[in-house]
Amino acid sequence: MRRTTIPFGPQHPVLPEPLVLDLILEDEKVIDAIPTIGYIHRGLEMMVERVEYTEMGFVVERICGICSFMHGMGYCVSLESIMNVEVPERAGWLRLIWAEISRIQSHLLWLGLGADAFGFENLFMHCWRMREQILDIFEKTTGGRIIHSVNRIGGVKRDISDSELAAILVQLQELGEAFKTTARVFGTDPSIAHRLGGVGVLSMEDARAVDAVGPMARASGIATDTRLIGANFYDRIELEPVTETAGDCLARVVVRLREIDQSIDIVRQAIEKMPKGEGLPLENKPRGNPNGEVFTRLEQPRGEVLYYVKANGTKNLERFRARTPTFANIPAMIKLVKGCDLADVPNIILTIDPCISCTER
């Protein structure tokens, strides 16, 4: 049969980012997908040679505007372990709280984009309307809606007062309640079930074989979650990875729906367990220049992220590398796209929650 090549991206209505795929079709079936990268490559890892390690955190934060907080946190945690700086307890808990709120933000954003991709614009608007409340929390507490710039090496820049934390928790719980009606739509609407159910099935064996991470792996039944290693105060949180067994697009939606509730619960636990009071120390300033190398793992909204930092005792780091979750999930996406219908390609691509600017940096 004659083959057709359809270019997907870089400018495509379904995704604001320039993801480029050459889809090779036979009739309506995709038989191969060839990704091309480099459209958002900024050479961010090379910027360590030009930006001092104290300011590099702001560059790392801008790897991606959606998981910006976690990137900044990962960089600071890496440098803290190289320089043996202890983070004050309250600062660590605040980081955890912000990280979980940014997970809620990211999942709401993704659910909206996903709904837009399968043509349910009403749901898209609903999810994004709720997301604005989370952004308000961020702007109140960190000063920025998208880029927060609160992480410093050795702690955090701003404190959240105890009364404000209580108010945030109430707001989040109300949002969780209000979100239930929207979540029910995702779970029970027949049009969504028809569109996503059974599409792009990734079995547990395949998920292991292609090394899927994050919600992608959890939707295929693998109970993996980097938060379980217990770093950054996660060891004091009761946490059960959210898993689904179906492995299709709908399961990946449901995993993220349930993770929103889970994150709200983690914020509640953190606020209960963190040390209370005004004027607690928030930052232990590091002394001297870093020397050594370290790997750091964090669980981002999209999955496990891995940072490698090598310092050589000067103001500029020798090497900085981030392996982002989307990068790890691209083999899974290519595997799923092969053999699917052309009309399902946007859904499959979106359910891995692609963040191209993370991937290419």
Added chain:
Amino acid sequence: MPNPLKLPMIPRALRNLVSKPATRRYPFEIRPRFAGARGTIEFDVETCNYCMLCARRCPAAAITVSREERTWAIEQLTCIACGVCVDVCSKHSLSMSVNSRAVHLRSEVGPQGQRPGHEEWHKPAPAATDIPAVAGVPAPAASQGA
């Protein structure tokens, strides 16, 4: 097979139909920004001692300071409002205001293609006490200046 008569969006849609619109009619209805929001860097030329620390620490290299000409300049289009310069300024000449920066038009582009958003301050008459003791050394002159 899901029940085709179950339409969970209907109650939500009906509620939206009768409830107040969520839209904030922005140019006509402006919500004040939260205290502590990061907006624009503001500069007080009177207190600056041209220590150049802000220019050295700025991750975006948006600030240029000339100690000889006694000028302090910021590119508003490059500034990322991270707040590092405000933190390091020992003289508290810099502050972060909550207001967003203004939008610039092509008509503001300079004759040699200079981008808009360049703001420059100059302190013409140098008072003797303001000159740092060790001129030319890029170190904060906080202790000597005060």
Added chain:
Amino acid sequence: MSFFSRSPWILHYDGSSCNGCDIEVLACLTPLYDVERFGVLNTGNPKHADILLVTGSVNERNIEIVENLYRQMPDPKVVVAVGACACSGGIFARAYNIQGGIDKVIPVDVYVPGCAARPESIIDGVVQGIAALEAKRKKTA
């Protein structure tokens, strides 16, 4: 007001941005900000678009794409650079493959500063873009 007289359509392109400004551009379309009040519609087709919103600092690879999109848009057309990266390269201006601003590649009419640009600023930028479009249309008519 001139901006209610016509309905310009917007094309958004992410030229090596970090997602922050893209997401804010999308947020402008959602209920809280809703730029569609101005008759603005987001389109995916450059041949239907009047205003090109570009975010990001444009790397080597993207030059061709941005130029191509700009060429495909019918005259009169307006380019709005959204965010510090699009205006001047921002924090990435020192990266090795970054052009440092969209205006190095295509002519920019409106600069929207901020990192990430706030939806309010983007709305301001779009409204200014509509005014610029109207001025261009008068000139060519």
